[in-house]
Amino acid sequence: DAKTTQPTSMDCAEGRAANLPCNHSTISGNEYVYWYRQIHSQGPQYIIHGLKNNETNEMASLIITEDRKSSTLILPHATLRDTAVYYCIVRVANRDDKIIFGKGTRLHILP
Amino acid sequence: EPEVTQTPSHQVTQMGQEVILRCVPISNHLYFYWYRQILGQKVEFLVSFYNNEISEKSEIFDDQFSVERPDGSNFTLKIRSTKLEDSAMYFCASHRGFNEQFFGPGTRLTVL
Numbered sequence: 001d002a003k004t005t006q007p008t009s010m011d012c013a014e015g016r017a018a019n020l021p022c023n024h025s026t027i028s029g030n031e032y033v034y035w036y037r038q039i040h041s042q043g044p045q046y047i048i049h050g051l052k053n054n055e056t057n058e059m060a061s062l063i064i065t066e067d068r069k070s071s072t073l074i075l076p077h078a079t080l081r082d083t084a085v086y087y088c089i090v091r092v093a094n095r096d097d098k099i100i101f102g103k104g105t106r107l108h109i110l111p
Numbered sequence: 112e113p114e115v116t117q118t119p120s121h122q123v124t125q126m127g128q129e130v131i132l133r134c135v136p137i138s139n140h141l142y143f144y145w146y147r148q149i150l151g152q153k154v155e156f157l158v159s160f161y162n163n164e165i166s167e168k169s170e171i172f173d174d175q176f177s178v179e180r181p182d183g184s185n186f187t188l189k190i191r192s193t194k195l196e197d198s199a200m201y202f203c204a205s206h207r208g209f210n211e212q213f214f215g216p217g218t219r220l221t222v223l
Contacts, residue, residue: 034211043115043202043214044154093209098144098167101154 003027004088009106018075020105022088025069032093033064035073036101037084044087044101047073083109113137115215117203123221124193132188132218134203143186144204144212145178147171154202160186193222 005023012018024033034049048055048062050071055062061074075082087104091097116135124130136143145157159166160178177189186205190197198221204212 038154041200041217043204043217045214046211049211098156098159098169099146099154099204099212100156101146103153 003090004102006088006105011108011110012078013110018078020073020086023070024090027068027090030092031090033071034089036087039084078109080109115203115205115213117215117218121219126222127192130190130193132201134186134215135184136186136205140205140207142206145188146202147199149199195222198222
């Protein structure tokens with residue numbers, strides 16, 4: 001079962017920052033926080049991951065609390081193309097570890 | 112940018128027929144996966160494959176399912192005798208051995 005809790009859905013205005021929260025209170029010391037998203041009828045797409053430091057790439061920023069029990073994915077300037085289901089996943093970065101997907105957050109970007 | 116490809120994009124079959132779903136993982140990747148997603152439900156892990164053998168399989172992956180890497184590029188999922196409940200999107204994924212998995216666009220399987 002998924003070890004994370006996310007809101008079922010969220011809205012965000014186009015051009016604004018989208019902040020997607022995730023709770024992972026039972027995370028272990030060697031587990032990373034990963035974010036994937038799934039645009040309608042497409043395969044899941046990797047966004048970003050982190051262990052304890054905040055991370056940023058060309059798609060998003062990941063803010064992890066100091067106790068690592070929660071995190072926030074930030075899409076700095078949301079566009080209509082960011083409408084998707086966003087999955088927060090906790091997993092050890094093993095070689096062949098499967099991904100266990102939860103229900104994710106359905107993000108609607110409003111024009 | 113290299114990507115995982117899957118064929119066909121949509122497969123329609125009769126119940127009881129065999130289907131083979133094909134995937135071409137990213138060329139330097141070593142670990143391969145199949146996932147499925149029934150309409151409106153979560154993405155579910157089916158099987159992982161490394162070094163020409165199954166690493167792990169889920170309860171869904173019963174004797175009707177098999178996987179194969181017949182050559183250096185293709186990775187296939189075979190369903191021997193399809194059931195109505197096998198109708199789903201099937202996603203192939205691959206990775207080099209660390210960090211992120213890359214997913215293909217999926218094959219929509221419809222069993223009539």
